[in-house]
Amino acid sequence: MAIAQGTPSMLRRFCLRFRDPQLEDAYRHDTFPRTLIHGRTAILVGMLVYLLCGLLDIWFVPPEANSGVWQSRLTAMLVPSLVLAVSFTAIFQRLAQWWLAAVCVAAGFGMIAIQSQVPLENAAYYYPAMVMVTFYTYNFIGVRFPYALGIDALLLVSYNLVFGLLLDYPGHILFSHNVFIVSANLIAGTTGYLVERQGRQLYLREQQLEKERHYHHERSLHDPLTGLPNRVLLHDRIQQALAASQRQRQLQGGLFIDLDGFKAINDRLGHQMGDLLLMQVAQRLKNSVRRVDTVARIGGDEFFVLARDLASEQDIHHLAEKLLASLRSPLAGVPETLSLRASIGVCLFPYSEMSVDDIIHRADMAMYRVKTAQKDGYCLAELEP
Structure with a gap:
């Protein structure tokens, strides 16, 4: 009407x-x-x-x-x-x-x-x-x-x-x-x-x-809170990168990011402040990557960065350090006593028998190794199948 x-x-x-x-x-x-x-x-x-x-x-x-x-x-x-x-x-x-x-x-x-x-x-x-x-x-x-x-x-x-x-x-x-x-x-x-x-x-x-x-199509592919691509769109972007890597043998990277300390902040300051915090994190991650890269929110306080067409493995190390540094800076509305850090797992591809789910899984497992160790760092996944 x-x-x-x-x-x-x-x-x-x-x-x-x-x-x-x-x-x-x-x-x-x-x-x-x-x-x-x-x-x-x-x-x-x-x-x-x-x-x-x-x-x-x-x-x-x-x-x-x-x-x-x-x-x-x-x-x-x-x-x-x-x-x-x-x-x-x-x-x-x-x-x-x-x-x-x-x-x-x-x-x-x-x-x-x-x-x-x-x-x-x-x-x-x-x-x-x-x-x-x-x-x-x-x-x-x-x-x-x-x-x-x-x-x-x-x-x-x-x-x-x-x-x-x-x-x-x-x-x-x-x-x-x-x-x-x-x-x-x-x-x-x-x-x-x-x-x-x-x-x-x-x-x-x-x-x-x-x-x-x-509008509804975009909403179905993007996180309603941060506006970042969601898991569905991320899968599609990784699939495109996977196909490009197979054709051109160009190095690609996936970074699984889990926020450390977010639950304590969310419980202490409330869900509304937690949502604002996630929006700040999303913006910082976007500002840290190139236009060709993709930053996605895959749920809760977990994010994923797809880094396209890397010149060498050194680029992924530089990007991981840049992402960690961006999250170490104080966040608006968060007391100094409540700090926010991140654990990052990295999966480089192409490799044999790779798939979208396997790339995300390997990056996730690498992230857990960081989280159970020192946190506030990153780790590269093993490329052997």
Whole structure:
């Protein structure tokens, strides 16, 4: 319900543009492939219909006017031919609506030019083409509603100027033509407006639903307290590192980190302070690694760091020392009498018969050796299977 209620306010009523320029640009980009296919199809069909209308000339165009009529028809068809060719270049995307609008304008003025060369008594067989151009512009070629409205308003005014002032059509005939052309504008225009409005509302809802889906997906892969990747995402990242290490034989490292003294702090200061402490620890760990590395919280006061593409084993020693040093600094809100340290177990890979679970397990076992010994240190796991 919230999505449905929020949709109209983000869309301008008349021009049917999104109020957010970035959203408007995204919509144009995402719908361009459909506009391209739609436009090309409409151009080909329109050119075929234009040629079919030429069959009327056999009965209703005097021989002396036949050359001029066909000259007008072929001249009008040059525009869609050019636009069709341009649609296969990068120029088309930047001004797609203007290119398609040009096709509609050429079709309308071409029909006016053809009808102006037909005797008055035969005009009734040609003016319905203006009705077709109206529906073609609003509902077929893919021109947006504001453009289509402007085009058909221009054609209606031009039609009345040519046949009302220049050719002096009888009033009742011109009026009857206007009734049908205006009626076509009302029907086609309303349809075009509603279709575009509903299409944009649907796009907006799809974007909002996609954001919700992405949000829930991210939540399912990240720890809700610290925002760090959780165990599920960590497994995926290690799997990627494992595959890379097998292909390139590049050294990778996994560091299992267990906080020493966290339980005492949590019991003494409360769970709320404990949560704030874990958030500080998470930030310090993130600040200690590179962008390509991953810091994950795998539960309670246990963290895991995946160090990617190490130059040598010395890099993992340097990183372990850096992580330990970052946690030795005083933490906000924690009394000096309550210290926090860490035990770190390190597993380097690749090695034979390695797996994600085995890498984590070896690092975990190495961490326990530190924890049962001196704490506040690190130990490398044995690489023998």
